[in-house]
Amino acid sequence: MTKARLPAEIWVLIAASFVIALGFGLVAPVLPQFAREFGVGIAAASAIVSAFALMRLVFAPASGKLVQKLGERRVYMTGIAIVALSTGACAFAQSYWQLLVLRSLGGIGSTMFTVSSMALVIRISPPAQRGRVSGLYSTSFLVGTLVGPLVGSAFAGFGLRAPFVIYAVALLIVCVIVFLGLREPAAELASERAAPAFGFREALSVPAYRAVLVSNFATGAAVFGVRMALVPLIVVEVLHHDVSMSGVALTVFAAGNAAVLFVSGRLSDRFGRKPFLVAGSAICAVGMVALGLSPTLLWLFVASFVAGVGSGMFTPTQQAALADVIGSRARGGPVLAGFQMAGDLGTVVGPVVLGWVAERTSFGIGMLGTGALLAASAALWVVTPEPSTIAHPEDPEHVDGHAGDGVDPRCTCDGCPDGVPVERTGALPGSKE
Template sequence: MGIVAPALPAFAASFDVGVTAASFVISAFAFMRLAFAPVSGKLVSRFGERPLYVWGILIVAASTSACAFAESYWQLLVFRALGGTGSTMFTVSVVALLVRLAPPHLRGRASGLWATSFLLGNISGPIIGGFMVGFSLRLPFLTYGATLFIAAMVGWLMLRKSTLAAPDRDNTVPPLTVRQALHHRAYQASLLSNFSNGWAVYGVRVALVPLFVVEALRSTQAMAGVALSVFAVGNAAVLMISGRISDQRGRKPMVFGGLTISALGSAALGFSDSVPWLLACSLIAGVGAGLLNPAQNAAVADVVGAKGKGGPVLATFQMAADVGAIPDRGRHRGRGVVPDGLRRHRPDQRARAAGVAARPRDEVRGEGVGPGERGGGGRPPRRRP
């Protein structure tokens, strides 16, 4: 996921759309995850985690690869949205499997280990993706799709004969329903905290930080990738520690502390006026999210129980983050942002960004050059006293 984060807003903007439309490409993925989550929960309960795990990865791989060949904004939007269905199949099935396999006294650490492995990709992904953007906005999507096909094959090979991953056929224990789970205050609190985390991390941060770095700080898309990676580093640095403490001291301290630190780091991000300040705020917010994640997942696992028969319950928990990942988009005057690297792309890509990449640099950067202020023959714009 991290490898396309620096490229996705700029790739959408290269089709000559505004920032709101470019950000909606990210929201569409989250919206489809949200809409398909209840179906994924029922499918996991019916067919088991193993087949849903593999099929989910394959769907995301195919849809992401298709994004690389999008010839219009609407094609990119549809392909990206379709990937959300596979993504929710994968995440619900994986969490359900972890809940079923991890004993209660190790759930925090098991969740922290899984989240750490996930974030190792998020640490390296944005840096690699930011580097790839300099060559082609399509290259990160092709790389993402290829690695997912490999991951699906590896997962299938490792799980196909596993007795631990086999579907639980014990019908004496009825599955936990969402209505029953909502009677637990821990589950209610987990839904609220997951919504907050999804809004701040997966919605606002991923959608707007790359654009904020380019427009407000006048830096590069590669630096946007570094900022996202710094957030992931802070996150990964404390996941295992948080999981261990949540197993020993309880879930509440880590959830409360993580939300508080994440809120401070996210709020300070809005006051960033330099790249070092941006990176420092990203690190703090990452630490907060890292403290929150294992304890939050372990709390939901405690509610579901050792049998793990709660696909819809886990899907609803996941939906809370996806609702948060569809943030309000402020209106933005002017056209989309196209990085300087786009000018080195193929002529057909430059043509799609007509009115942006082809305009003078000071116009693209919004320095107040309006119609009629630039005369013929390359004269500089008229300046008022």
């Protein structure tokens, strides 16, 4: 059977993801230094970064409800527009407090397009290729974050305000591309609004969703929180190298990530999600513990690569597992918001708690705690039913019959008349296991 081509809208979302990540990589390195230009201390400069993350966390539930009420496309474009305008305005900020408010507004827009983009990817992706799409989407974002600082260095001569203007213009271009590329006929939009709602409490009764929340919390705490906070300190305070070597370590992690990101997502469509979620979490846990025990810089680089490989195995796969839980035809805004909040909460709490542990004991113990969190996530996935076997009678492959190239090979329904839609009655999606 020939693999079906991905919808054009998927490539629009992937391209938009790349530009958004590129701009984030462009702005993030200069933001603390820009804040310091207003005469504030290190803590206040760091608060600019924290305010963005905090607003993402606080506004996530509202974003989920907006997706349910207004639809993914409207919320997606509105979120991008808010980030574009607030980022552009940052370039003209005249005080620290203006910058803080504008970045906080950017956090609201960020959570709006993050939740809605996940919803769009889930809705548009063919169920049998969810892992492949998640891998492509994650890879585009990773490449964007790597290219962003390189682009920023090319514009370094234009001053600290230039990256904000460049990012704002890029986002406005994305708005136009998304508007043109995601327009659909009125009948399709009406169908989207009529799609059955899938609430957070309903999702919590699905074992795979509970496991996804735990694994995304662990991802936020370990990969985006503790690693970013402690690795630079290990490089300087333990290995006694220049802080620039921490940037190399982070790049090596990204290289390990990129090596398996797309492949793992695609293979999870064939072999199931659990092998990659379990193995990836366990490998990343080993890498994180090894980081805390690094006696040399070479050891640190190898451990970073191993942790990156593990992260690359489970990151796209857990997004595909989330899509398996929701299905293609349900409106799951609050479910997606819960997933994002779990990751953001881990990013906020992880560095504080495990950083405190490292300060009171050692970096090795702090990183051991990080590895234990990932190992617990792997153990939970061992006892969780395979997400890709969850049946959604309203999904296109199930509804449209069992013949043809677009059929999901996992569909094992009995007695479903070809071409006859099966309406969702509010019952939980059932597992075929």
